[in-house]
Amino acid sequence: MRELDAHARKALDEALSRQGLRPTVQRTHVFGVLLHKRDHPTADEVFVRAKEELPGISLATVYNCLETLVACHLVRQVNYEREPTRYCPNLAAHAHFHDAKSGRIYDVDLPPALLEKLRKVLPEGWNADTIELSFRGRKTKAS
């Protein structure tokens, strides 16, 4: 992952400058790491991967960059039980499936119609900004 593609580059620059922040090499690279392998890494894993190209980067910076990317809505946090937070650059509406066997997390598409139905379970006057749906179980088939 030498470089961000033009689309990602633009999304990053715009989202950052919207909040008066600069696209530093660390931020850019951390974003690149997430886009490169979309497997929901932890901050530590991002740190290890980031160091391959930016040996001097610190863990604190990785945390800072991830926090910034989340604040800019370029990346989502995924929490599962008390495990370390994972990071996900998939911004489309989706749920997560935690495979008990491998520990891996998979994205699962959420049809907009279902999202609407979910919103409807809330009583009048309760407004949800975010909806999180996660499954835990076992995959018996790959796919």
Add this chain to the structure above:
Amino acid sequence: MRELDAHARKALDEALSRQGLRPTVQRTHVFGVLLHKRDHPTADEVFVRAKEELPGISLATVYNCLETLVACHLVRQVNYEREPTRYCPNLAAHAHFHDAKSGRIYDVDLPPALLEKLRKVLPEGWNADTIELSFRGRKTKAS
């Protein structure tokens, strides 16, 4: 909350003995604390409440008891972001609503039909043992 009612007592005794565990005074009391005020307390909050009647109880024991109750399926854990784990004695299928303003967590009933629909978003061969659904937002009306 001097005593567990007969129903809770029975559920506790049966669930514990199913795993060869004993209904100690600490376990019984921690369960009682959760049933008494169903507001999703943290382990620390349970600790504080438990000490009112059992001044000698230790935090480690509260953690142990909660873990045991969860393992016996008498209590559910509720995690939200990286906040401390909360505990919930409501075993019926339900979602959680996190009120951003008050920080409080509310139970939201989940119709079985909706649960079925949720299960259907998973690809063939992916079997969910647990489904977690949580909302975050603001309540504009009490209710």
Add this chain to the structure above:
DNA sequence: CTTGACTTTGGAACTATTCTAATTCCATTT
């Protein structure tokens, strides 16, 4: 009573994350 498994306890240890203070970077102004 003894035995042996289960429990509880206090405190130490662990770990993900946040904080802090010092340094570096970089765009802008001189």
Add this chain to the structure above:
DNA sequence: AAATGGAATTAGAATAGTTCCAAAGTCAAG
């Protein structure tokens, strides 16, 4: 180009929720 000042990065210390551990206590069964 040098100086300025706010933003960003850094290493390491600090924090907080939770788990671990070894010792002491409890209890049912023999």
